[in-house]
Amino acid sequence: MLETTQPETAFHSLRGAATLAIQSADLDEKTALAQTAAIRWHERRLSLRSPLDPPLPDRPGRPAKPELVPPKAVGKRSLHTLPGRIALLHALAHIELNAVDLALDIVARFATEPVPHSFFDGWMKVAYEEAKHFRLVRDRLRELGADYGDMPAHDGLWQAAHSTKNNLTARLAVVPLILEARGLDVTPSLQDKMRETGDIESADVLKVIYDDEKGHVAVGAKWFRFLCAREKRDPAKAFQDLVRANFRGQLKAPFNDVARAEAGLTPSFYRSLSSKNNSSV
Incomplete structure (x- = not known):
């Protein structure tokens, strides 16, 4: 990992650092805190928890803008126009910002779970990379x-994840194995469309994100399977049950089966939950 700008905010543990980053409405501070905490944790310069840790907020800190509206109120535009490409990058920046907070939240919220320290290694690497993604997209904007x-x-992203705040296995099912995996399905075609328009710089940003997201889904799949094995549950069946209980709507085809499988998410997990599959029954 590369060093990053050191934030002035003091913290006493990984959980404390993650919580402070989630709370911050200053997005430069949020991403710097996330990356600094990841570096210090990987260097084993932080404890996992401290009695001085602040309480975890119900919602992440955010600046006054953007205005949050219902999903249907966010219009779609053609990528063949500059406003359309800006709209896509803006939506992507919002996704990546939520991804920073979600990676930090899984660390802070579940810091008392009986899991190996390598669980937190994986999720802090995810948090570090999501902060990198947000900065890349914002710079391109x-x-x-x-x-x-x-x-x-x-x-929608935060609301979907918040419903699993009391269940680590359900959180893993919803965030990395649905929300992050969706990025593996749609990003390659978006890269191609950006290149078709001549916007090579934006396509290159999308490629960085896509390559990293494979690893993020893999982290989710690894620990989902770990928890299922400990609970003596079949992973695919457990995934389907948790999705039906905790995720609104159906999973959207088409799926990038190859990239998903490389990350440990095989079709037996998600095919029976897809809108295409269900519509043909």
Whole structure:
């Protein structure tokens, strides 16, 4: 990992650092805290928990903008126009920002779970990379004359994850194995469309994100299978039961089966839950 700007905020443990990063409404501070905490944790310069840790907030800190609206109110635009590409990058920045907080939340919220320290190694690497992704996308927006906050966004990602706040196995099913895995399905075609329009810089940002997201889904799959083995549950069946109980809607085909399988998420997990599969029954 590369060093990053050191935030001035003091913290006493990994859980404390993750909580402070989630709380921060300053997005430069949030991403710097996430990356600094990841570095210090991997160097074993932090304890996991401390009695001085602040309480975990119900919602992450956010700046005044963007305005949060219902998902259907976020319009779609053609990628063949500059406003359309900016709209896509803005939506992507919002996804990556939520991903930073979700990776930090799984660390802070479940810091008392009986799991190996390598669980937190994996999720802090995810948090570090999600912070990198947000910065990459925001920098690209600025190069195009825009910035994060210029357009409305929706709160669906955080709401979907918040429903699993009391169940680590369910959280793993919903966040990495549904929400992150969806990125493996859609990002390759978005890269191609960006290249078709001549926006090579944005396509290159999408490639960095795609390559890292494979690892994020793999972290989720590894620990989901670990917990299922400990609970003597069949992973695919447990995934389907947890998704039906904790996720609204159906999983959308088409799926990038190859990338999903490389990350440890085989079709036996998700095929029976897809809208395409169910519509043909």
